[in-house]
Amino acid sequence: MAEGIADATARWRDGDVIDVPAAMCRLSTAVTARCLVAGHERAGSPPPGADRLPTPGNRRLRHARQDLREFTRRLTADHRAAGTDRLDLLPTPLAAPDEDGRPPSGAEVHERLAAFLPAGPESTAATLSWAWTLLAANPAVRMRLHTELDTVLDGRPARLEDLPALPLTARIVSETRRLYPPPWILSRTATTDTELGGHRVPAGATLLYSPYLLHRRADLFPRPDRFDPDRWLTTARPAPGTRTPFGLGAHRCAGDAFGTATAVLAIATIAAHWAITPTPGRPVRPTRGPSLKPRPFTATLFRRVR
Template identity: 70%
Template sequence: MPTQYRPTFQYTSATAPRALPLLGHAPALLHHPYDFVAGLAAHGDLVRLRLGPLDAYVACHPDLVRQLLTEDRTYDKGGLILDKAREVFGNGLATCPAADHRRQRRMLQPAFHRDRLPGYAAMMAEEIAGTTAPWSDGDVIDLPAAMYRLTTAVTARCLFAAHERAGSLPVHACMDAVARGVARRIMLPLPGADRIPTPGNRRFRRARRDLREITRRLIADYRAAGTDHHDLLSVLLSTRDEDGRGLSDNEIHDQVVTFLLAGMETTAATLSWAWTLLAANPPVRERLHTELDTVLDGRPARHEDLPSLPLTGRIVSETLRLHPPAWILSRTVTADTELGGHRVPAGATILYSPYLLHRRADLFPHPGRFDPDRWLTTARPAPGTYTPFGLGARRCIGDTFGTTEAALAIATIASRWTVTPTPHQSVRPHRSSSLSPRPFTATLTRRAR
């Protein structure tokens, strides 16, 4: 658990060293993004980057990140990363400006009301059990791909429960191509790079077009049926604002794509990293097995089991600390202002990185250590220190949905299987906007309780 950081009032500012002519820091961000960003805190609390012809600032101190995330009128959604993400998510909840956010949040909140979570969790449990049912003792699997298939099935079911074969909808391939296309645009923020007719850019445009057609047909089918299927799409179709207006088809499409990527990509990454961390820490894994044997006795986990699985929940929290899926994000400054006592002009891009914050030794003792028990203390993290889901009014609306899915998946799988990554392979993250691991294999061993 992080220490309660005492705010200081002398925040330092600097320009990151070793900028290249013309390109600035873009090559370092492209080729060594995680080490480069994590090392910026050593240079100051607010660090200036040069990315080709563009300038950006990185908020490295938790006090500045808290200010950045809670003053959402001054530091609006936008900047190098969010502007690129809007090519896919449009004006969805995760990317819309502050002027639209309040209306959207109020309209979408019923979809994530706590009373709906048990119903979603029941769908999650069915899909987790069904997706893992074909596994056999001794199977060697591509673990990230398997977790992606699992979260695709869960997300599609919770979104489109009325579709008889929601898990078989061709959203997996579309979202994979879309996510990689967004990542390329974010990690190489040079003007015009996304317009070059490369194979990757063509795949991105084709996948984006196909995804819109899938959602268009689903929306039309649901509108024609006029039935509440107790899923996310039903809520999107039925919700109304204060003036009685519903969401347009384009607005629903943007929200569906936002939920798809958040539900598939981020949770799959969290699960993939969790298995590597557990395999590298056998004492924690043994304690997890003991907890699961005591509570589940070999059956799949259910929503009502989660309060009795505290170690499972702490494993999710600690995995999100070490490997936050949304590891770097941006805001745009709407008016000349000061951040940490340093002038920042209107129009500037401000970046912040949960990955950087979560690996500060002054916030998390022994930050590289996988230690779920750091979350045993009753003290809450100081605002701005632990931010896998953001903070303030723009905190991720589906945070509890995602952590519930991850906990159910870990509990159900670990109660029946020991997942062991193949020795002597390097498990490294993609150079991407989402902290997902590259493909790696693991062996499934059926547990004898």
């Protein structure tokens, strides 16, 4: 994770103007690829849903899929050649056995890789992009964050073992996800006849609910529109089940912990050295899509002096 963050920010220079969502997407993709396919130099991330028309874009898509399939084949072959017929050396999301305890085939690893690479980075990139706008608009929180980072990191990049010592950074991620949960609407299927809010819900019915609206209910979150990382302190933490940026229970997103660690380390490493100041006069607004990510917006990078 630390290497991916360092690589994504290595070319930043004082005074540069960047497209923040694009930069955060490159960063989170680099981290995800490095962690899922550690020790390999590249991984593809093919977009879904291409049709069969012989357009240049579709030809590139087919080539990307072939590249990813060949990469996955070499990945599994390399691990098996390391001395085991199983894929024990692969990261857990790719190597998890099926319900009968059988290791995944090469085709199954390919499908997992193709599914994980596009979805995970987008959610983390959205969280990071929103976090920079919130920190820019809340200088008091930003100053406290700098104090925590200067004390814990002393100028070095953040590492995984630093997470317990970065509680404010973690609360900033939690509060950002409360205000802007990556999946703004989710669905569930009723498994039995029941009643909800006075309405009959038959088995098999599809229910839609919105974490975005739930997180902004004043009866659950005092002053819900305010960016307040301290609402996640132990003494003030909202009731269980009221914050659902990645679902709950058996259907909770498998990449939640991974994305959280990535976001905390990225904010800590970047904020320790850079101020990301959105271009004034251009309000940042969400896009209309499956995830609540901001529309492209620019910001100026300022090298921070401790």
